[in-house]
Amino acid sequence: MFRINLNNNIYSVKEDMNLLDFLRDEARLTSVKNGCGEGACGACMVLVGGKAFRACLLTIAKVGERQVTTVEGLSQREKEVYSWAFAEAGAVQCGFCIPGMVISAKALLDQNPNPTGTEIKKALQGNICRCTGYVKIEKAIAMVAKALYEDYVPQVEIKYRVGENMHRIDVTEKVLGTGIYVDDMKVEDMLYGAVLRAKYPRALVKKIDISDATIALGVKAVLTAKDIPGQRFLGHIVQDWPALIAEGEETRYVGDALALVAATSKRNAENALQLIKVDYEELVPLLTPQAAMEEKAPKINAKGNILNKTVLKRGNVEQAFSKAAYVVTQKYTTPPTEHAFLEPESALAVPSEQGIMIVYTGTQSVYDDHHGIVGLLGVDNEKVRVISKLVGGGFGGKEDLSVQHHAALLTWHTGKPVKITLSRQESIRTHPKRHAMEMEFTTACDENGKLTAVQAFLVADTGAYASLGGPVLQRACTHAAGPYQVENVDITGLGVYTNNPPAGAFRGFGVTQSCFAMETNLNLLAEKAGISPWEIRFRNAIEPGKVLTNGQIADESTAFKETLLAVEDIFNEYPDAGIACAMKNSGLGVGVPDVGRVRIRVLEGKVVIYTSAACMGQGLATTLIQIVAETTGLHATSIEAYPADTLMTPNGGTSTASRQTVFNGEAARQAALALKADLEIASLLQLEGKEYYKEYCGITDPMNSTKANPVSHVAYGYATQVVILDDQGKVEKVVAAHDVGKAINPVSVEGQIEGGVVMSLGYALTEDFPLENGMPTAKFGTLGLFRSIHVPTIDCILVEKNHSSLAYGAKGVGEIVAIPGAPAVACAYYRRDGKLRNSLPLKDTAYNKKK
DSSP states (O other): OEEEEETTEEEEESSOOBHHHIIIIISOOSSSOOSOSSSSSOTTEEEETTEEEEGGGOBHHHHTTSEEEOGGGSOHHHHHHHHHHHHHHTOOSSOTTHHHHHHHHHHHHHHOSSOOHHHHHHHTTTOOOSSSOSHHHHHHHHHHHHHHHHTOOOOOOOOOSTTSOOOOTTHHHHHTTOSOBGGGOOOTTOEEEEEEEOSSSSEEEEEEEOHHHHTSTTEEEEEOGGGOOSOOEEOSSSOOEESSOOTTOBOOSTTOEEEEEEESSHHHHHHHHHTOEEEEEEOOOOOSHHHHTSTTOOOSSTTOSEEEEEEEEESOHHHHHHHOSEEEEEEEEEOOBOOOOSSOOEEEEEOOTTSOEEEEEOOSOHHHHHHHHHHHHTOOGGGEEEEEOBOOOOTTTTSSOSSHHHHHHHHHHHSSOEEEEOOHHHHHHHSOBBOEEEEEEEEEEOTTSOEEEEEEEEEEEEETSOTTHHHHHHHHHHTTTOSBOOSEEEEEEEEEEOSSOOBOOOTTTTHHHHHHHHHHHHHHHHHHHTOOHHHHHHHHBOOTTSBOTTSOBOOTTOOHHHHHHHHHHHHHHSTTOEEEEEEEEESSOTTOOOEEEEEEEEETTEEEEEOOOOOSSSOHHHHHHHHHHHHHOOOGGGEEEEOOBTTTSOOOOOSOTTOHHHHHHHHHHHHHHHHHHHHTTSOTTTTTTOEEEEEEEOOOOOTTOSSSSOOOOSEEEEEEEEEEEOTTSSEEEEEEEEEOSSOSSHHHHHHHHHHHHHHHHHHHHTOOOOEETTEEOOOGGGSOOOOGGGOOEEEEEEEOOOOOOGGGGOOOOTTGGGSSHHHHHHHHHHHHHOOOOOBSSOSSSTTSOOO
16 A cells, blocks of 8 residues: 655555556546656656656655645645736647646745746756747746745736737636646546557558457457448548558558557556557568659559649749859758647547537547548548547647547447547657658859749658648648749659658648758858848848749738848848748638638627637637627627537638638638627627627639739748857857738737747757658657757747738738748858758757767
């Protein structure tokens, strides 16, 4: 018998166990999160004897007599101050890491009530945040310290109009850990699901023997491909991803699912997996696009190993090259990248007496999940309801089905609730990554540095399945020539199947890769033309009324030159400052149907906003409340947002392509205008039960439109980032100037910029995703993610040139913030030492590990 003192309560435990498992599974505490299970992320941070420890690395026996404190055990005063400070500073996005941050902060402040900024950074070095970039978390902790040290009560001014820093509506539940993510859920008679994965990236599955597993302790079901009642192959655009690999079929990567188990405990489910015998015939995998494109290469996909080809042509590049004063050709490579969202994938499927299955998930689109699940089960749409709980980060990595369909299939067969939560290592092994790309760029200019032509050839490793590889390659190509005026372009991209983990959506959606190449080539052209990297960008910058490389005419809201002017002085102040620019679309565009949908309902004296648009940290619900408040004149306390739910909320589209604020923000504005009209003649009480439904549809032209000036996207954002190195060659400062149209919530926009900048610094300098025979070898702690102690000063400049009524002029910033950072860093190193670095992560920098 073991005893543990938890938050001043004594618990008795029959046998020793992992402390994290006890806190979550036995004590049922939700503030302590399982982000990695390997002591790397800090999401499970607790106080043991007043010191911060990672619960996943401790056992109850190791804790001994020491007091264990979690966020639930904080004083009421501490809870109030932390909630206020994190809200005021804008320190919360997805929220999954925040309770762990609070514990690390408390450990510091209990010992040092008046810490310096450096001491706060060091106190957080055991915690990882993938969303915020740490800047506002550190600010919030300093505010907590001041409030507690000086013993004052914070005064909260409620701000809620467009352009004001309204506190996010979900801050308190995320700070205190009371908000529910799927893995926090537990229902009566719940079973635990587990998935048997492929042993080899490419092998013939000759036989799957489940006989021993079916009779194992606690096992309620073991399923294989033959148990799928509906459609086995799933996917967004190309249905090429099997929910389960069948006997007689080849595996395509090491994350392929072969069998599913449902059992009465996690341990029983995992034990049953070990009893399943698979007879493989191992085959030689295709691990590079070059190998997959060989004439005699075996087919990974039945239609061949080329997923898609994208071509964008305007003008005559060969003629332009022949007349150019300067021409530069270089090859570039970028690696696959792990999203590293803090919340591993989890889903809970629950049957109901009405015959409707409810699937709880943390996703970027409940309707995308719903479409895949009903297809797999072969049932009518109304037989499945998908509800989103809090989403612990996504960055594109939660657009594909991962566990939702498997949990649903197990529930379909057992008639019991089934939850599947991936371990961090299984998550790393299975979900789609950022595309690795190989690129060759040729750029030309005249004697004054005016760009005349861009030719590029891109090869993207899309891995085993299509996912969103087609649209990613399109964006890489359509944005390849950057936000510049170039009359002659010839861009070709190939997406190639391999036996590597699939590649799909990732923040930046292909533009991070092509931007690195284009921007680096620009620096070389500037050098040849005898002008600065800033000057060549300014001379070629797109401006209102001019034509983008895809033929679209830039509208009046275009503020690219303004971003360049905003950083001109800081760039000129440092002789080796690095600079890079980017553009990024809002919305799917290129003729793809794209609709934002919002329903507003007056309910019990409140205005309730209904849309399925997923909030995964960007603060969308708060943004929509601000838009409705601004439009109607109502106070924010009279407005609420309903969580994404396929039964209750209209399909607002996927949280992708930096589209939600623009598309669902505009739909919300239009619905609010209708409500406002009624409020002029009636009160909310008189309007009880009335609904206002509006859609906003972005009308665009398809790729290769015959129009002279097609509209590829309804809006573009632009950015310029400058990087300053210190004497040791580390990044000392980043200045990020972003054309945001109108900042609905400025502090939230800054948070997006800071988080994106830090993500891009990792992409440039430290992050990698090594594969050994198609198997990922990295753990969460070895991915190279930036921690608080690595983060430089980040200055955000919001350029607001609002010339649009669309969503009050807002432009999406979720993706563009992560794009120009890597080439800006490369530019800084090039200007310092003259070495061209054309692959990521950059080599020969102060961040490279010494061997």
